[in-house]
Amino acid sequence: MQPKSDLAPGERTAPRSGISVRDGSKIFVGQDGNPVQALDHISFDVQDREFVSILGPSGCGKTTLLRIIGGLIELDEGEVSIDGRPVDGPGPDRAIVFQSFALLPWLDIESNVAFGLQLRGANRKERLETARQFIKMVGLEGFEKRLPKELSGGMQQRVGLARALAVDPRILLLDEPFGALDEQTRRILQEQLLEIWERERKTAVFITHSIDEALFLSDRIIVMSPRPGRVHRVIDNPLSRPRTREIERSSEYADLKAGLWDELRGMHDEVTP
């Protein structure tokens, strides 16, 4: 299958509902005082209810990009908007799932899941009830009163996912959520995430450096290249939905994976002197 719809940097398309990044640039000051261009004129769209992966090696700015969409960092140039309205800080329409889980160690699981709701002022009874629903959804029923340290990494991330889902965001931002987990736990959680997404159908932006993960989960894959961070290629993922692990055995999958790996390997070659 050929990759379609390469979006040339800066090319304007008709604004759709969903996320829109136009000519986004971000410069950080490095430790040595020299400027580092984390993002260089990034443009892409994410449609409503679409699952998009951002795939790329370290240093391609994908984490920065996620935080910009989430409203934690601001672009230096260009704009990012949701449904046509520019992003101005975090908001109730987005929620982030963090690679390090970021659970509050002093709260039990149900309070952790309820945390986003607590910040919004929901009263105790309501937010715990809602939390319990989502705890059930991620398969952690029975663990409500435990502390995070009593849970395995995979379980902790499921708590993080439940917390993000509990605030009912339109857009789910996932920052290499399974990166800190072992391979087997990763695969199980990928399947669980897919299952939940297929029911809830949120818009999802998923950061990863795993080709398999991107192919298994997403509708489209945005490949980014590092130093400076740029959109290298945007690839439609033709694998049919609903997806099962069977898909990994198809030759279509193998071709896609090989193609993506060629793209990514090329970037590492550029970096090596």
Added chain:
Amino acid sequence: MAEVLTRDGHVASGPKRRHRPITDRRGGVIAIRLLVLALFAGVWQWLAVRSDSLLIPTFTETVDGLFQLMFQDGDLWGPLWESNKAVVIGFPVAVVTAVPIGLAMARWTYFGRFMNPWAILLLALPIAPLTPLLILGFGIGMTSRVIVVVLFCWVFIALNTRAGVRGVDPSLIEMARAFDANERQVWRFILLRGAMPGIMAGLRIGLARAIAGMVVVELLMVPAGVGGLMLRFRGQFEAGLVFAVVLAVILESVLILFAMRALERRLVPWANAAQV
């Protein structure tokens, strides 16, 4: 006896015993501590007997003295309470001022930098040379004693508070911001909770310091309480009783430290408490 067929075909006999290090066994740590104490007491006793000096009491003389002061004539309790008054007043004063300033030092970097040299100064300050100044300014009495207590513990509370806040995992703060927390919420839900172990450590160390300060001021400036008691016994060449008073103060500190650690375990069960 059980017979076991080992992998290479030999027959090993004898009960298999599981070896756990002594520190894992319940009471193991306590047993070791008691052993060390006994060793210490033994060496002390031996050295004191050997030196045969009026000024170095033996362990047994000291313990005898302690019993006498505690239970026989009960001369310990009045002075002990008198001394502790300075801590009862001084420690809360220190806490109420040092914790907010520690929080402020964490929150505003410039303020923290501004306070740093003063903190170092307070840390390094030897009290003895200050005593004439304090007497001049505040006389010989409770005021001076309270001031010294505060000086002894203030810095530790403030700096541990600051460290507690700074030590909060930044990813938790980022997470709260991602869920649209405002600054007040970040303080209330993340920073203050997360800093609790550090703050409690500061309170614990500060209280131990406060007790030390309470005695020092009585030895150097205001001969009241247990300090005064020590001076009196020294003047009477009652070395055993002097050491007995020292032992009493040490015991008080140890008991309070244990109590505070237990309190910490109740208040912050999620943290790994430090060993001091």
